[in-house]
Amino acid sequence: MFIKTAATAIIAAAAFAGLAAAQDYSLSPNFGTTSLSAGFAPDPYGVSIVAGGSVNASNVGCAGMISNAPDVRLQWSGGRITIGAESGSDTTLVVNAPDGSWYCADDVNGFDPAIALSGSGQYDIWVGVFGGGTANATLYFTEF
Template sequence: MKRLATFAMIAAIGLAAPASAQTFGSVNLRAGFTPDPYRTTVTSGGSIAASSLFNNCTGWVADNVDFAVYYTAGSFNLTFSASSNADTTLIIQAPNGNWYCDDDSGNGLNPMVTIGNPTSGRYSVWIGSYRQGEFAQSTLSVSEIGRQ
């Protein structure tokens, strides 16, 4: 009986964890990649205040990186954006350690960050929700042409 109760408790904890606590994946992109933009689906939000990652960031994010972009740079700017029916935010840590945050620079309530002269390496991306406790399906786009 005790074993069954322990199993039920472990199962309940697993079901209670928000979907945004996971890393959704990664991609390797080389300058001139096609199709451009590269797109993937990510669930926004989490239980961590984005300002705890970098003080100029807003929203609520997962405790893990949502998506990692391994980029081999060329002579193009690199634009990250998120689109959703909810109010989302975008937080990016570049390979050189610089942080980029945005709330509404894209269309409507969607975030967008353009990095000039990007370096090669890992770009760690979080898509946050402006409101705590909100989780929304979002599309992350990465582009060198800036049209998303």
């Protein structure tokens, strides 16, 4: 079930700008590009993906195993946006923000990650699996 309330705990993210990375945000996203603007509906908006991969996200200071290419690219026009993932597995988030900063999230809602960010532009998003392997997941976006 998607996160639907503003009362959901969201952890503060740590930015890791300028770190070397094996992740390649210039590659086409595995599960496409989503364009959203402030006030979008439905909210939350979800994308079904397969999380995980063979790249250790510690390359950018994050946890989990991710793919080389982003899972989803978000073109966002607005203020605050929360990016999260839901899965039956222990998933993590890795986000490259429009300014080139790297953000991480893990275990915000049980084993599901979520992260609140601000600012318009291109967000490249990876959903990792803690401990490796792959897992079906839903990547979601919400303004709540």
